[in-house]
Amino acid sequence: MSATPQPAERGNEGRESLEARLLRRLLGALGEPPVEFVIDWTGERVASGGASVAAVHLRDRATLLGLLADPQVRFGDAYSAGRIEVAGDLIELMNVVYRSAMDRGAEGSIAERVAGWLHRPRRNTLSGSRDNIHRHYDLGNDFYSLWLGETMAYTCAYYPSAGVDLDTAQIAKMDHVCRKLRLAPGSSVVEAGCGWGTFAMHMAERYGARVRAYNISREQIAYARRRARERGLEGRVEFVEDDYRNIDGRYDVFVSIGMLEHVGTENYPELGRIARRAIGRGGRGLIHSIGRNRPAPLHPWIERRIFPGAYPPSIGQMMQIFEPADLSVLDVENIRLHYALTLRDWLRRYEAAAGQVRAMFDETLLRMWRLYLAGSVAAFESGVLQLFQVLFTGRENNDLPLTRDYVYGR
Amino acid sequence: MSATPQPAERGNEGRESLEARLLRRLLGALGEPPVEFVIDWTGERVASGGASVAAVHLRDRATLLGLLADPQVRFGDAYSAGRIEVAGDLIELMNVVYRSAMDRGAEGSIAERVAGWLHRPRRNTLSGSRDNIHRHYDLGNDFYSLWLGETMAYTCAYYPSAGVDLDTAQIAKMDHVCRKLRLAPGSSVVEAGCGWGTFAMHMAERYGARVRAYNISREQIAYARRRARERGLEGRVEFVEDDYRNIDGRYDVFVSIGMLEHVGTENYPELGRIARRAIGRGGRGLIHSIGRNRPAPLHPWIERRIFPGAYPPSIGQMMQIFEPADLSVLDVENIRLHYALTLRDWLRRYEAAAGQVRAMFDETLLRMWRLYLAGSVAAFESGVLQLFQVLFTGRENNDLPLTRDYVYGR
Numbered sequence: 001m002s003a004t005p006q007p008a009e010r011g012n013e014g015r016e017s018l019e020a021r022l023l024r025r026l027l028g029a030l031g032e033p034p035v036e037f038v039i040d041w042t043g044e045r046v047a048s049g050g051a052s053v054a055a056v057h058l059r060d061r062a063t064l065l066g067l068l069a070d071p072q073v074r075f076g077d078a079y080s081a082g083r084i085e086v087a088g089d090l091i092e093l094m095n096v097v098y099r100s101a102m103d104r105g106a107e108g109s110i111a112e113r114v115a116g117w118l119h120r121p122r123r124n125t126l127s128g129s130r131d132n133i134h135r136h137y138d139l140g141n142d143f144y145s146l147w148l149g150e151t152m153a154y155t156c157a158y159y160p161s162a163g164v165d166l167d168t169a170q171i172a173k174m175d176h177v178c179r180k181l182r183l184a185p186g187s188s189v190v191e192a193g194c195g196w197g198t199f200a201m202h203m204a205e206r207y208g209a210r211v212r213a214y215n216i217s218r219e220q221i222a223y224a225r226r227r228a229r230e231r232g233l234e235g236r237v238e239f240v241e242d243d244y245r246n247i248d249g250r251y252d253v254f255v256s257i258g259m260l261e262h263v264g265t266e267n268y269p270e271l272g273r274i275a276r277r278a279i280g281r282g283g284r285g286l287i288h289s290i291g292r293n294r295p296a297p298l299h300p301w302i303e304r305r306i307f308p309g310a311y312p313p314s315i316g317q318m319m320q321i322f323e324p325a326d327l328s329v330l331d332v333e334n335i336r337l338h339y340a341l342t343l344r345d346w347l348r349r350y351e352a353a354a355g356q357v358r359a360m361f362d363e364t365l366l367r368m369w370r371l372y373l374a375g376s377v378a379a380f381e382s383g384v385l386q387l388f389q390v391l392f393t394g395r396e397n398n399d400l401p402l403t404r405d406y407v408y409g410r
Numbered sequence: 411m412s413a414t415p416q417p418a419e420r421g422n423e424g425r426e427s428l429e430a431r432l433l434r435r436l437l438g439a440l441g442e443p444p445v446e447f448v449i450d451w452t453g454e455r456v457a458s459g460g461a462s463v464a465a466v467h468l469r470d471r472a473t474l475l476g477l478l479a480d481p482q483v484r485f486g487d488a489y490s491a492g493r494i495e496v497a498g499d500l501i502e503l504m505n506v507v508y509r510s511a512m513d514r515g516a517e518g519s520i521a522e523r524v525a526g527w528l529h530r531p532r533r534n535t536l537s538g539s540r541d542n543i544h545r546h547y548d549l550g551n552d553f554y555s556l557w558l559g560e561t562m563a564y565t566c567a568y569y570p571s572a573g574v575d576l577d578t579a580q581i582a583k584m585d586h587v588c589r590k591l592r593l594a595p596g597s598s599v600v601e602a603g604c605g606w607g608t609f610a611m612h613m614a615e616r617y618g619a620r621v622r623a624y625n626i627s628r629e630q631i632a633y634a635r636r637r638a639r640e641r642g643l644e645g646r647v648e649f650v651e652d653d654y655r656n657i658d659g660r661y662d663v664f665v666s667i668g669m670l671e672h673v674g675t676e677n678y679p680e681l682g683r684i685a686r687r688a689i690g691r692g693g694r695g696l697i698h699s700i701g702r703n704r705p706a707p708l709h710p711w712i713e714r715r716i717f718p719g720a721y722p723p724s725i726g727q728m729m730q731i732f733e734p735a736d737l738s739v740l741d742v743e744n745i746r747l748h749y750a751l752t753l754r755d756w757l758r759r760y761e762a763a764a765g766q767v768r769a770m771f772d773e774t775l776l777r778m779w780r781l782y783l784a785g786s787v788a789a790f791e792s793g794v795l796q797l798f799q800v801l802f803t804g805r806e807n808n809d810l811p812l813t814r815d816y817v818y819g820r
Contacts, residue, residue, distance in 0.1 A: 102736075102805070159812055293805055294733035315739055316729030323704035323726055326512075328793060332725075332742035337812060383738060383805040395512070395703055395793040402569055402747060408818035 031100030054088025076301035080368035094378030155258035192244035193259025197224025260289035272325030441510030464498025486711035490778035504788030565668035602654035603669025607634025670699035682735030
């Protein structure tokens with residue numbers, strides 16, 4: 001997609017500017033990904049060699065210096081502000097950068113080390129959670145409805161095959177979870193973190209469940225209640241504007257899709273106690289969350305600008321939910337590649353609605369979210385992030401299907 | 411199955427012997443399981459009340475005192491020696507004792523606390539592993555062939571439905587694992603801990619795989635080599651009498667069924683490095699192991715008398731294999747109830763061969779292994795133990811089926 005660097009520019013470092021030499025060093029620190037930097041005010045091109053997947057244009061010296069000082073955060077900020085432009089495929093650019101950073105070595109790539117210095121997640125106290133969640137989700141339902149599709153599900157979908165469309169895949173995800181949980185007419189369900197309420201309504205409407213769904217985002221709860229009224233589900237789904245920590249009562253099923261990322265590892269044992277209290281001995285539970293192969297902080301730019309307080313745990317870290325509460329894990333499924341497909345679908349819709357996003361906010365927000373979506377595709381494609389569904393039950397429960405055939409319609 | 415205690419004996423503690431009162435206290439410490447102690451030399455019966463599932467006869471005072479001092483280890487030893495007799499269902503006895511001990515409280519039942527004091531697992535150094543494994547498996551192939559069935563698989567089977575027989579379920583387990591690993595003609599496989607070699611031969615014969623299988627038990631390796639010759643598999647399966655830590659070379663698949671219990675948690679990161687080195691970026695791996703809902707030592711009697719050096723890990727502990735090695739966990743399946751079925755099948759065959767076991771060894775070994783098998787049924791039925799199959803791959807591998815449909819023939 002972009003021109004390969006001129007041999008003269010690569011083999012002749014003595015004539016390079018200081019800026020070019022510093023960028024060359026940055027490329028080395030990043031593990032020599034096949035990308036090209038272009039210094040717009042000198043016309044110099046700096047690349048690792050070989051065919052680049054994209055060219056990164058730097059508009060001014062302050063941007064370049066910022067990038068050298070703190071590549072992870074400054075790249076995102078400068079891209080959002082239009083001081084960095086990418087010629088070529090943004091997803092591929094992120095993909096090769098992630099891959100080469102991870103390949104540099106198992107014991108902490110530069111990306112991870114830089115992230116480690118910078119990243120101090122905000123604590124998820126009851127009021128802290130509220131602030132963090134408001135900041136992200138209260139950008140406005142109208143914004144999200146531009147690109148999330150009809151289901152308004154802002155979590156990883158489930159593609160029975162790669163050609164399926166987004167809405168179908170979101171419904172397939174809901175059904176996949178309901179099958180795992182063996183939802184039946186009359187099942188009582190508590191949902192922790194219900195987003196815009198689509199899944200709660202799906203469980204009530206399609207499976208005859210009685211659902212109580214918690215969320216601390218006022219906008220989302222208002223939207224969900226309105227939709228439930230419109231769909232005549234008022235008696236079967238109750239939306240509670242409250243923190244999951246205030247869940248009480250006993251249910252057949254505890255389910256949480258895409259909330260754990262905002263819980264904070266220090267609160268995992270408490271979440272386990274809450275789930276255990278909710279389902280007792282015989283109930284079933286499922287937690288669906290973005291995760292990691294091993295513990296590492298979230299990308300610092302995402303954490304700062306997009307998802308304050310968010311943290312994707314490793315399976316080992318997730319076990320701090322279940323093990324102290326003596327819950328029994330029945331099934332863990334990693335559907336990482338489904339999130340890459342979901343995000344590609346979101347990004348396609350987002351680009352189609354770019355004019356509306358610009359009109360609603362501004363060019364900076366448009367670009368910020370484009371980078372976030374494209375970077376997230378790359379994170380799931382390169383294996384930086386995973387997506388885990390963990391099915392669990394009380395330790396004493398022997399009322400379990402022998403095999404997982406029931407999930408697969410056999 | 412046994413008489414309930416006489417009201418006069420329950421309501422009139424003043425007339426009870428000291429022994430009876432001490433046993434009553436032991437019942438309390440165990441959480442009042444519905445079992446009955448019978449002091450054979452006084453005729454006293456001590457029970458928690460309600461219908462007992464079994465009566466535990468104590469033959470002499472030394473046994474009783476030993477039981478009070480160290481119930482976990484002494485019960486097994488005294489039962490093996492015939493100084494304790496059980497009238498009623500041995501499995502149910504173990505079941506209610508496990509359940510009531512666990513119900514006593516999530517923060518360490520007496521059983522777990524007692525186990526914690528007593529249990530210091532032997533370290534699995536290269537030579538220590540050899541000693542521990544020899545002690546258990548070199549009881550003799552003839553002994554195991556009495557009750558393991560035709561497959562000689564000494565690991566949890568997989569019952570497509572509860573009525574399936576043992577041999578069919580063992581083959582179904584092998585096929586379940588092969589499907590998860592997407593074995594294909596020509597796949598190269600390394601197996602860590604291959605038992606009597608049945609699975610290695612199955613992979614070669616039914617799936618066309620080229621298999622290299624490691625085991626440090628001389629008797630098992632000799633048996634496996636003989637069987638491979640008989641089945642004409644010499645060129646396709648290689649049995650190596652060596653420790654898994656000496657695995658080298660590159661393979662499409664790494665698999666280990668029922669070895670992890672003997673590895674020792676301190677060696678998990680090394681096992682992960684070995685697996686990662688064996689499969690590289692694109693290979694697949696599966697580890698099948700007895701486990702726990704949360705960390706706890708193995709029952710001290712089992713560890714001392716049956717499985718020296720064994721330890722069933724929690725999922726969180728197992729992640730110390732995968733996380734440091736940057737392996738990506740794709741799927742965890744808990745098939746606990748299948749091990750209860752397997753063990754019931756083994757115990758049935760074992761009882762049918764009791765005369766042969768007695769002739770081969772003596773009454774003590776016969777009883778020791780009866781208790782071990784019955785206690786293990788109960789451990790899996792009550793949720794003391796779990797059985798995990800963990801499927802994994804290199805972090806960078808995107809050549810993955812989108813769904814698990816392929817495991818379920820869809």
